[in-house]
Amino acid sequence: MCERPLIAVISGSLQPDGLTHRIARAVETIAADRLNIRHVPIGHLPLYNPALEADGASVPVWTTFREAVAPADGVLFVTPEYNRSVPAALKNAVDVGSRPYGASVFSSKPAGIISQSPGALGGFGANHHLRQSLVFLDMPAMQQPEMYLGHSSALFGEEGELVEGQGKTLLETFVAAFAVWVDRHPVRQG
């Protein structure tokens, strides 16, 4: 019998009841049989500044964040778009996890990206800016299905539940593909 792979989910919004986190939780439900989801918080991380780790100093919450991501078999980013790019909080998590040089916790982990917006565009700008960072981070990025969830508030019903419809179907297809992607990209050891 086979263990489900551990997936670190990093949500680019700091609003726990916002659409981004609701999508992240919906993914957890959809993926329950296949993926072991770990939501990793990022809102409390100080802005990345290499000087804070100079001369052997450490920033405990950065360390804790890295330790939460390190054992994962893959990373799923779920994000809104701010100013046509990734929110600062998400970029900060990327910067913190990627340092110090040579000790990135992201290296070689397979990645999936879901972007969302209340408007029509579905966070396209955030989605692809993040992809450019993933190149440097050496994270094999799943290409298809792309997931730009526009009009994202329509995904949920009055009780906050994911409603039946195209959005739910897209997420199910995405999760199934991501499980295969993670399986095909085992993390490089040591």
Next chain:
Amino acid sequence: MCERPLIAVISGSLQPDGLTHRIARAVETIAADRLNIRHVPIGHLPLYNPALEADGASVPVWTTFREAVAPADGVLFVTPEYNRSVPAALKNAVDVGSRPYGASVFSSKPAGIISQSPGALGGFGANHHLRQSLVFLDMPAMQQPEMYLGHSSALFGEEGELVEGQGKTLLETFVAAFAVWVDRHPVRQG
């Protein structure tokens, strides 16, 4: 007689003695006759989160940051590249200054961008990701001369002074063009 335009300089590095800040100070010296430079700090700003300003709440350091940028006649961004994009600290300053909706302090201000890296690429990825945000912020962005300062540590001598050479000449050309750009793009009032 004419007052020099006020330029808010936002530096994407949190290391006050790092190359980014040294370039920002070199620009100040070069521009002394033409531009009134105001270095606006960003390292202390909490990660942007709209919930912190809900229901009439305010975040005093965000307010102070916005008030420092608001009167400027233009904004100059000087930035390194982290993970092929803008550092989180700079994106955070962009996000904080751009909100709340309808009250962005950046709106219609002319912008210049200098990116730098110790390696060859000169922060091209950060430069253009920032430009994508400037579209949303409605900041007329100076297109030429582009300024990708590669091998940026070679710009400075042993005493930290900007050395004569191609880098200095590029910065002088950039500053002269930026002064014209700012002059041609008066900020929209009210």
Next chain:
Amino acid sequence: MCERPLIAVISGSLQPDGLTHRIARAVETIAADRLNIRHVPIGHLPLYNPALEADGASVPVWTTFREAVAPADGVLFVTPEYNRSVPAALKNAVDVGSRPYGASVFSSKPAGIISQSPGALGGFGANHHLRQSLVFLDMPAMQQPEMYLGHSSALFGEEGELVEGQGKTLLETFVAAFAVWVDRHPVRQG
């Protein structure tokens, strides 16, 4: 009395009855009082290859294209998206018009961008990839209003006419802003 500025319209689609050209013609109608629109064809241009102009050789259709753009006071790009970027035909027009080095017909001309798609995303990827080229071309690019026309087939009625509604209003707002943008950015002479 004042002449209307001459605007070269470059459409990224090679289908004369397609949505892109219909939008370009709708812009012409909307702008009739303010802008003198010249549709510049691009579909017949051979792929840009600097070798074809080596040693004093010339490619007559490239020359004709450049001569059609050269006198314009501004350039309006209207484009679909192919494979999340600009169509090859549009990139080719950009490449042809930008060469030989030092003789770009685009230099300093103010630019507007309309992207469109039959789906929801409105050609966001094409829009911003083109913007990255405009930096190099030294074309001041209008930032707002951004124009991502999604579901673009809904813009038109059964007779091919632009229907009343949000899309038409967006285009009217865009054209008014672009006329001001062109007026504020006179082309640099010689």
Next chain:
Amino acid sequence: MCERPLIAVISGSLQPDGLTHRIARAVETIAADRLNIRHVPIGHLPLYNPALEADGASVPVWTTFREAVAPADGVLFVTPEYNRSVPAALKNAVDVGSRPYGASVFSSKPAGIISQSPGALGGFGANHHLRQSLVFLDMPAMQQPEMYLGHSSALFGEEGELVEGQGKTLLETFVAAFAVWVDRHPVRQG
């Protein structure tokens, strides 16, 4: 015994003796033991226009191009940068090979990207614009090592041979990693 995988090499320059093609041939030499390189020409392809294939029509040189790429086990793009993006000729090859919808010859093929420039920046803009297209094309893109070959004329000696040095070492590392990447990403059948 094992056959070497077939790699379609698509070069974004139309100058057969230019730096891009020289790099492509150098890769062939370096990879001789591991990869079966097929250089696929693109300069003669008419600009992509879906109307040319409407109603059962075909464009024979498009068909030939697609047939040359279709059997490949991977695709290696080698490209210069024009106007901070991919050359029109390369974008055209991408557009031609990706259509008609549902019959893309690129789908699921693993991809590598080498960008080059005679200047310092190494074609960063072309490299990442192409990557954005690869997302839509569903081509798993090798992330590391990134390959931005700046000052590319210095790669070659007087006889046109690849000289010993950092550039050659980078290419060797790239080719070794790409061979592994291709091996790990078998093309999806039918």
